[in-house]
Amino acid sequence: MKRLLRKGIENLTPYPPGKPIEELERETGIVDSIKLASNENPLGPSPKAIMAIKENLNNIHRYPDGSCYNLRQKLAQKFGLPMSKIIVGNGADELIGLVVYTFLSPGEEVVLPWPTFLLYEKVVEGFGGKRVTVPLSNFSIDLPAILKAVSSATKIIFINNPNNPTGKALKKEELVHFLHSLPSDVIVVLDEAYIEFATDPKVASVVELLESYPLLVALRTFSKAYGLAGLRIGYGFASEMIIDGMNLVRQPFNANYLAQVGALAALDDEEFVNKTRTIIRDGLEFLYSQLDRIGLEYMTTQTNFLLIKTTLGAEETYRRMLREGVIVRSMESFGLKDYIRINVGLPEENKRFMKTLEKILS
């Protein structure tokens, strides 16, 4: 196969194929498992989104609106931006790829923190681009070190704020200083997938900075706070220069119809987003206090998930929890071999998680 592949991607390693929960349950004989591995919304999907989808099911034989007119119009109103500065994707995932496909030329570099959301790396490698990796400092993205890693070859920087998997967030002030210090020809992708969960008032979206930084791209998603991960719908804000460029390469019908319908309705579902924030905040308080009680280290978080250090190691903890029907994420692939990551679940799920963790550790 290598001979056949595009030059520059011959050494890619396959993505693990993965199996649906039902398949795992069938194989392991476990029923009633709970999944805390993918930072999904414990409350389920936005009810307004579900209602809107139900009402529009009879139209799914039509191609979606390729321009996402209605959704972009609503986002424009909500964020006080012109529609021309908004793009919608098949999840924010697609937009991450699109930035690379649209702007990265051979020989140019992408600067990334590590560990961070795995897709940045995957997309750059899949494109045959060069990565420059900057380790976190004390589990936080190290902006001064990233600045030092920037060279004349740098084209794109990815920053996940708050950062997955550590849950740490940069303050807006730090980001302003960082953007101000960068060369003017570097594209900065600020992935704000978890920004709705941030409780530190100094952590905030960079949307309002778009005017001052023409090469800033802010990415957002409906997968987390709105509970629509299955629909695949995310969006990006940037200057017209960036958005027009991405639209040149974007697939004409990238965002599916039910995702557009659901996302549009979800934007009106503030009640749901508020309930989500409350259940995450309360769940974190419970988990912090329980982890303190049993003396396990963890990271306080600005998101709906948290890192926990386990004395059994990441993989062994993952496997033993799985056998008990509690699906967590081993952080070994993120280079954190003593950590697991869980998202906050429903109160009963958080209790079951703690009970199971205590059981396997004792």
Next chain:
Amino acid sequence: MKRLLRKGIENLTPYPPGKPIEELERETGIVDSIKLASNENPLGPSPKAIMAIKENLNNIHRYPDGSCYNLRQKLAQKFGLPMSKIIVGNGADELIGLVVYTFLSPGEEVVLPWPTFLLYEKVVEGFGGKRVTVPLSNFSIDLPAILKAVSSATKIIFINNPNNPTGKALKKEELVHFLHSLPSDVIVVLDEAYIEFATDPKVASVVELLESYPLLVALRTFSKAYGLAGLRIGYGFASEMIIDGMNLVRQPFNANYLAQVGALAALDDEEFVNKTRTIIRDGLEFLYSQLDRIGLEYMTTQTNFLLIKTTLGAEETYRRMLREGVIVRSMESFGLKDYIRINVGLPEENKRFMKTLEKILS
């Protein structure tokens, strides 16, 4: 912006933004318009797909199964292939792009008929690849001319069978001969989006030829015969070598959850596919006879759409029909400036189309 774009795509032209029907209706003041412009299914979506989606709406906060396990398993059973030879995409559109992103290196060429489905060209240009265009012969794909256009630089050939927008199909025997005559290092993408509509018994899918041609990729879609264009779901068959390569570059969660659920159910909806075939066949008979009656040229078709030559020219016909609330497709962007394309509609839509066409031409 050009300075910023990836090298090789600086001269791309923007894709027209497009507006939803509701927006067009608002602007033109027309209500009750009918759309025959996108080769969609006149019967709507598969009812079994709608039912399955309704039953699974409460799970849309979960990420989709990135491996599309259940859908690939069902496709494997239906087509008698191993799951390892099947890939699922965000519409067949995504898979068209993925073949190019995965296999086309700088300097290599893609051979395409013309006119054909516009996305092949768009994807190759968006990637900065070189196109070699081979004109149709008498509205059919000219396989001998394509063979002549193949050089040592050729990496990929796109063949749309039946061909959009002409509706003509190649016979299986011709394709076997063609595949047999090609150098063994050329990837052939056979896009069979409309194959379910072919009535000529000599026109058939190439799925069973996969064993003999390791670089053959057959693409299929749920957008047409199953009426699921809005969901964005298509699939491809190829050797493990090709599929494994594409999976290296594919986004982990490319196919959304409701699309997977809907497609899985639609595969069991033979009743719907048969009803669709009948309404298309009957509609074509009606349209042929009416067009004969008023003396307009048209192309007989192996699909759910047909080309009609109009004495007013493509653009003018499109505009006048639009004013009457009948949305057709001007073929000017396909280089056919005297032609419009319509898909077969419901019987009352076909009647309204004919009545309106007669009115604007008289």
